[in-house]
Amino acid sequence: MPSPDCSPRTKKPQAGPLKRIIVLGTSGAGKTSMAMELALTMGVPHVEFDALRHGPNWAETPDDEFRESIAEALSGDRWVADGNYSVAREVAWPRATTLVWLDYPFPVVLWRLTIRTFRRGIFRIELWNGNKENLLDHFFTRESLFLWVLKTHWRIRRQFRELFWEPRFAHLKVVRHRSPRAAKAWLRGVAAATGADTKAGSVRAH
Numbered sequence: 001m002p003s004p005d006c007s008p009r010t011k012k013p014q015a016g017p018l019k020r021i022i023v024l025g026t027s028g029a030g031k032t033s034m035a036m037e038l039a040l041t042m043g044v045p046h047v048e049f050d051a052l053r054h055g056p057n058w059a060e061t062p063d064d065e066f067r068e069s070i071a072e073a074l075s076g077d078r079w080v081a082d083g084n085y086s087v088a089r090e091v092a093w094p095r096a097t098t099l100v101w102l103d104y105p106f107p108v109v110l111w112r113l114t115i116r117t118f119r120r121g122i123f124r125i126e127l128w129n130g131n132k133e134n135l136l137d138h139f140f141t142r143e144s145l146f147l148w149v150l151k152t153h154w155r156i157r158r159q160f161r162e163l164f165w166e167p168r169f170a171h172l173k174v175v176r177h178r179s180p181r182a183a184k185a186w187l188r189g190v191a192a193a194t195g196a197d198t199k200a201g202s203v204r205a206h
Helices: 031-042 049-053 063-073 086-092 106-123 145-164 180-194
Strands: 020-024 046-048 079-082 098-102 173-177
Touching (some): 020 031, 031 046, 031 079, 031 098, 031 180, 046 049, 063 086, 106 145, 173 180
Parallel strands (some): 020 079, 046 079, 098 173
8 A cells, every 4th residue: 555645546537427526625725615616517416514513603513413414415326515524524435436635735725715714704704504704813813714724734634645545435536636727627627528507506504
């Protein structure tokens, strides 16, 4: 078996149809945007793990309930989901057929996170269950996503490399994108291969 430090298994757009995909990446990489666009392209439901994890007033769904919600949401034959939650991995990854990894350099992630944070904060965009981000929290509290990304970006990348080589996940095809441009090009390839123009639903908690 190759060392976990080697590049993970990577695939170009599969010859066969994509079925059950989870989009991964550090916070700010654009997992949800990518997953929503991919789901729309494929004409399948989109499952956003954050929407199932965060209740009203940012109350965190208990782990057991969270895993049950994910299992139910991923019970179909075709879907696109996004989220890194390790607590849900044993439920979600065995069910998936493909992992799309947005493995972007730290400066790219930081820039994308900055744009997203200011857009959400300034326009008071509702995320899940009435929750909205407070712009000041990202600069003056320990809840800052900037601090979280700084602490976890490289650790999560190492963890993914190790997980991809574990025998229990050998069934998964890994599509690794190292830049937003590469991800967009791959998505265009998927669109061309499917030839579909249908709208997908989105699984969100209410």
